Amino acid sequence: xxxxxxxxxxxxxxxxxxxxxxxxxxxxxxxxxxxxxxxxxxxxxxxxxxxxxxxxxxxxxxxxxxxxxxxxxxxxxxxxxxxxxxxxxxxxxxxxxxxxxxxxxxxxxxxxxxxxxxxxxxxxxxxxxxxxxxxxxxxxxxxxxxxxxxxxxxxxxxxxxxxxxxxxxxxxxxxxxxxxxxxxxxxxxxxxxxxxxxxxxxxxxxxxxxxxxxxxxxxxxxxxxxxxxxxxxxxxxxxxxxxxxxxxxxxxxxxxxxxxxxxxxxxxxxxxxxxxx
Ligand SMILES: [Zn+2]
Numbered sequence: 376x377x378x379x380x381x382x383x384x385x386x387x388x389x390x391x392x393x394x395x396x397x398x399x400x401x402x403x404x405x406x407x408x409x410x411x412x413x414x415x416x417x418x419x420x421x422x423x424x425x426x427x428x429x430x431x432x433x434x435x436x437x438x439x440x441x442x443x444x445x446x447x448x449x450x451x452x453x454x455x456x457x458x459x460x461x462x463x464x465x466x467x468x469x470x471x472x473x474x475x476x477x478x479x480x481x482x483x484x485x486x487x488x489x490x491x492x493x494x495x496x497x498x499x500x501x502x503x504x505x506x507x508x509x510x511x512x513x514x515x516x517x518x519x520x521x522x523x524x525x526x527x528x529x530x531x532x533x534x535x536x537x538x539x540x541x542x543x544x545x546x547x548x549x550x551x552x553x554x555x556x557x558x559x560x561x562x563x564x565x566x567x568x569x570x571x572x573x574x575x576x577x578x579x580x581x582x583x584x585x586x587x588x589x590x591x592x593x594x595x596x597x598x599x600x601x602x603x604x605x606x607x608x609x610x611x612x613x614x615x616x617x618x619x620x621x622x623x624x625x626x627x628x629x630x631x632x633x634x635x636x637x638x639x640x641x642x643x644x645x646x647x648x649x650x651x652x
Contacts, residue, residue: 402426418635427592427635429572431474432481432498435531439639440485440494447483449516454478454509460540466502474500478509482517488643490650493521493528504534506578507541511548514582518555527565527646532583536576549581556585565649567642570597570620584628588645591620591629
């Protein structure tokens, strides 16, 4: 970085440098420098190596919902600090400022290529998309709304797993959300689960893996225990592509891997198969 004549950046240089920083992004896959504008246009997928970077919940809703059709529900449900866990209140605050959201999931109704659905989307920027009691409650309520209205539901997950700061209350969400998903199944209301990078642990081991159709984005980390934990357990040496969407497809945990550009189109085809039309 060049500095001004007197060893400091002058105001004009500072503006130019800030604009340059906004104009470029570095791909997390191939480490190439990309034009930010091309990167955004390509839905945050690297045009060189195809690496799918994370989307915020709002960005994914914009990708999937038809314009101006998304109506949010249960926005008032947010996590409390039931155990008085050290620093949890600060982390919640940080999660809110990082993501611009009150919780790690946004849920509501919309149409997807004209088909009315319930849509819930997680956001990794909020405490790693962790599932506390508020996230579990919002998932369960979204499913209950789908059941009452007999609307198909699409849930896009991204999560490190259960939120440890809420202890057992977080783990109970696994049973609650799976019970809600079972009621959907009994009533033959379609549930499509979309796994995005990363979908791990308590979220994968509950509602994210029990969809009628499970779709994953290319290269997404999808698994239960992380690579390090699996190695520590020394059960077997994990294969190199362990816990990727591709590995899970090969082993029957995932039905389809769909590039982001084709996600809305594929969801439309899948939903149309269930609801007709
Ligand atoms: Zn790349």
